[in-house]
Amino acid sequence: MTASLPTVIDTAADQAAAVVLKKLHHHPIKKLLEHRRTYRPYHPLISIHESTTLGDVLRTLSDHAILAVPVYSIPEEEPTGKQFTGIISVYDILAWTVFQKMFDGLHVSKPSASIDLASFQRIQKEQAHYFDTPVKVLVGMTSESVDSWTLHSSDPISSLVQMFATGRYHRCLVIDEDALVASALLDDDGPGPTAPPTGSSITMITQTDVIRYLYDMRSSIDVSAVETIFSLHASQVEELQKRQEDNKKSNGRRVVAVPQNVSALAAFRIMYENMVRAVPIVDPHNRIIANLSASDLRGITPGKLDQLLLPVFEFLETGIHREPNQLKADQLRDVNKSAQLGEVIESMIDTGIHRVWVTGYRDKIAGVVTMTDVLCAFVPVSQALEEE
Known part of the structure; x- marks a missing residue:
């Protein structure tokens, strides 16, 4: 497939x-895992059994301040x-939540601090089913959860960069081969090492891990080349991902602003319908005043679904949805079009x-x-076109 890119690249x-x-x-x-241990010395993989309820998943994500968790079953033979x-993320939960039947008939396009008694009672009655849903039902709500990848620690970091740059994947399971060998040796029960339990040496790597590696380790990669990429303006970096839009089932809109006078549910629905993971909340002059992302569903508990x-801004400020050190709704991070990529990465x-x-x-x-x-900026145009 051929494609033309803006000359701004x-x-x-x-x-x-x-x-x-x-x-x-x-x-x-392996080098990325070693680097991660310098700022996160102990990083156990948090995973959940496929029978875990959605309510428990939401608590797990909130308690550990994470956005996704691998789902496992137990092999009969082991x-x-x-x-x-699969890997369940907050975006899978968003997809499951926004069109629940309990919200049918409600005027969600405009906020309501109070709803009629019948609707309130219906939500209270049906939310038990929502929170008791086994997480295996949510696997497959998004392409990432049904088609997760597993790599080995001996695979090159370039594989991660190319995979994450497609926009389809935001995290990946990795078999830590060093940990696998160490575990087997520790379990030695005689003439030879006993193989450790399946899955015991698997960790998860995210886009954040890769970007931090690129930023911190640029001198050991190629400092001149990395700094050249860091000097790109924000407007140029944004164009790099647009080349992927033709291959996505989206309307091509990368920013879908939401007015401040709508409900949180309406904003989440807009997010899902436009296949974006976050939306800016804007005032009547189209100036951003807050940020709503799928992660803001964390912390929702029984009795709080209503x-x-x-109103979306009030929802953000209730306090139960955000981490203690997380930016508040109005503590935004924004840059001008001319800001350089290095500045953007530092902020992230x-x-x-x-x-x-x-x-x-x-x-x-x-x-x-x-x-x-950001990761698209580290993939040459020619290779991205080949992947298309």
Whole structure:
């Protein structure tokens, strides 16, 4: 398939991406795991059995401040092992939530701090079914949860970059081969090492891990090439991901702004219908005043589901949906179109956010740079077109 790209793409940066990707082909994922241990010394994999209820999943995501968790079943032939069947993220939960029957007939396009008694009683009655849903029902709500990848720690980091740059995957399970060998040796019961339980040496790597590696380890990759990519403007970086849009079932709109006078449920529905993971909340002048993402569903508990009918800004400020150190709804991270990618990455690393909004004339919302966009900048155009 052929495609034409905007001339805004910088040729020097594209050549630098080719250099970086080639270098990363000689950096095994093992190096990334070693690097992660320098700032997260103990990083056990949190996983859930497929029979776990949605209510427990929501609590797990909230308690551990994570956005996704692998789902496993227990092999009949190996009761102590785990067979991973997918990865459930907050986006799968969003897809399951927004069109629940309990919300049928409600006027969700406008907020309501209070709803009629009959509707309230219906939500209270039916929410038990919602929270008791086994998580295996949600596997497959999105392509990532049904088609998760597993790599080995000996595979190159370039594989992760290319996979994450497609926008389809945001995390990947990795078999830590060093941990596998160490575990087998520790379980030695005689003439030879006993194989450790299936799944015991698997970890999960995210886009955040890869971006932090690229940022911290640029001197060991190719500092000149990496810095060339870091010098791209936000508007240029955003264009890199647009080349993928023709292959996605989307309307091509990368930023779908939501007015402040709608309910949280309406905003989440808009998010799902437009296949985006976050939306800016804007005032009547199209100036961003808050950020709503799928992660804000974490912390919803029985008895609180009706809070989805609150005005979206009020929903964000209730306090139960956000981590203690997470940015508040109005503590936004935005940059001008001319801001450099290095600045965007620093903001992501410092605050733990997954996107930075781009503003233009009179601070009006003009675009967004996501972690997927950042990783696209490290994949040469020619290779991206080949993947298409």
